Amino acid sequence: MSAQPFVPFWQNPCGLPSRPGLGQRACAFFGARYVLGPVKETVQLVHGPVGCGYYGRLVRMVPYPLYTTALTEKEVVFGGLDHLAQALREAFALNPEARGAFVYLSCVSGLIGEDVAGLARLFEEKGLPVKTVACPGFSSFSQAGGHALAYEVLLGLVKPGPLAEEPTVNLLGEYNVAGEARVIKSLLEGLGVKVHTVLTGETSWSEIKTLTRAHLNLLLCGSTAEALAKDLKSRFGMPFERVSFYGPTAIARSLKKIASFFGFPGKKVLARTRKDEDKLQKTLSSYKDLLSGRRVLLLLGAGKLGPLARMLRELGLEVVAVGSIFGREEDHQKLRAYTELVSDNPTEDELEYLLKFLKPDVVLTNARDQWRPIKLGFPTLSFPQTVDRGPYTGYEGFLNLARDLVKVLSAPVWRFLGP
Numbered sequence: 011m012s013a014q015p016f017v018p019f020w021q022n023p024c025g026l027p028s029r030p031g032l033g034q035r036a037c038a039f040f041g042a043r044y045v046l047g048p049v050k051e052t053v054q055l056v057h058g059p060v061g062c063g064y065y066g067r068l069v070r071m072v073p074y075p076l077y078t079t080a081l082t083e084k085e086v087v088f089g090g091l092d093h094l095a096q097a098l099r100e101a102f103a104l105n106p107e108a109r110g111a112f113v114y115l116s117c118v119s120g121l122i123g124e125d126v127a128g129l130a131r132l133f134e135e136k137g138l139p140v141k142t143v144a145c146p147g148f149s150s151f152s153q154a155g156g157h158a159l160a161y162e163v164l165l166g167l168v169k170p171g172p173l174a175e176e177p178t179v180n181l182l183g184e185y186n187v188a189g190e191a192r193v194i195k196s197l198l199e200g201l202g203v204k205v206h207t208v209l210t211g212e213t214s215w216s217e218i219k220t221l222t223r224a225h226l227n228l229l230l231c232g233s234t235a236e237a238l239a240k241d242l243k244s245r246f247g248m249p250f251e252r253v254s255f256y257g258p259t260a261i262a263r264s265l266k267k268i269a270s271f272f273g274f275p276g277k278k279v280l281a282r283t284r285k286d287e288d289k290l291q292k293t294l295s296s297y298k299d300l301l302s303g304r305r306v307l308l309l310l311g312a313g314k315l316g317p318l319a320r321m322l323r324e325l326g327l328e329v330v331a332v333g334s335i336f337g338r339e340e341d342h343q344k345l346r347a348y349t350e351l352v353s354d355n356p357t358e359d360e361l362e363y364l365l366k367f368l369k370p371d372v373v374l375t376n377a378r379d380q381w382r383p384i385k386l387g388f389p390t391l392s393f394p395q396t397v398d399r400g401p402y403t404g405y406e407g408f409l410n411l412a413r414d415l416v417k418v419l420s421a422p423v424w425r426f427l428g429p
């Protein structure tokens with residue numbers, strides 16, 4: 011038997027389960043909530059112990075309502091379907107605007123094998139659609155499995171229908187953090203393109219059903235929504251384009267792609283992006299002077315890593331290491347254009363080792379992983395960004411990121427905590 015090649019943790023390959031120990035990943039149920047949480051006109055309920063309800067309530071720091079059947083040992087032994095039926099009836103009564111419900115299966119309901127699909131059919135017969143999201147925490151080794159399951163459920167809602175009269179798109183894999191969808195919509199409106207719906211940051215049960223009104227799907231996060239874009243193409247013939255609105259280069263490239271799809275004159279787009287870029291560069295130059303040459307370590311889910319690395323390079327920073335929490339090989343390949351140190355699922359201790367070894371000037375990471383770098387005295391910008399320091403899409407977003415980096419780097423507190 012040939013020996014496995016040694017791979018240092020700072021180059022961990024992606025797609026592998028976590029080793030037992032200090033894991034940083036969330037469960038499949040959380041991944042499903044991450045995608046479905048913001049969908050309006052729905053009742054959302056987790057069939058599981060009360061802790062799953064607590065864990066799944068905050069999605070990207072926003073408290074979207076989530077009911078729970080609060081299963082106990084008694085229901086584990088005798089079954090909890092009565093609890094679920096009662097909870098669903100109450101939830102529908104409390105939310106008369108709901109067009110349907112998502113019922114998440116957690117580890118407990120998944121293990122005891124509850125016939126939730128059978129119960130869902132009974133509700134459906136009464137005109138109350140209930141979709142089961144079979145996402146027990148153990149069904150995937152990271153939240154990425156939950157993203158895929160959630161988008162499969164949403165695909166099941168889509169119906170064929172007539173196309174809109176005016177040029178119309180859907181945004182797929184856009185989660186509207188700190189109002190980013192608003193910025194993208196205004197860029198597209200400037201081009202004469204209407205956004206039908208934003209999956210899933212700004213959408214509803216009814217809008218998902220009529221997704222096929224759009225002429226084109228714009229895929230913003232391949233890590234979470236690529237399978238949906240491909241399924242919509244094969245099932246409904248909806249074309250899709252990969253786009254990004256993070257940073258001026260990506261914005262110009264994406265607007266050109268969209269204009270060319272709709273047959274708009276390229277000159278008009280060029281004139282507009284030039285004007286916006288000129289305006290941006292004038293304000294940006296003082297920030298760039300402060301940021302140029304600064305070394306940054308990135309540790310985030312997966313989808314934002316590539317766009318952030320590109321924006322940071324455009325601002326003059328050097329990316330010295332990248333860690334994903336649930337990366338795909340495709341994401342890692344793209345990131346190797348910025349640094350050789352691309353790792354998946356580093357533990358907190360491994361992160362500490364990297365911090366002490368590389369001594370980056372600034373760390374960009376998520377709310378969960380921010381504490382170790384902060385305690386070690388590294389200037390840290392955490393994600394999702396809050397409303398007071400976002401959005402990061404569009405020209406104004408690029409400026410916001412530069413401003414926030416300067417703010418965090420120049421905060422006096424680091425002088426007292428420095429590594």
Ligand code: SF4
Pocket residue numbers: 037038039040058061062065115116117118145146147148
């Ligand atoms: S791992 Fe299982 S029990 Fe824990 S929050 Fe996720 S679904 Fe619930």
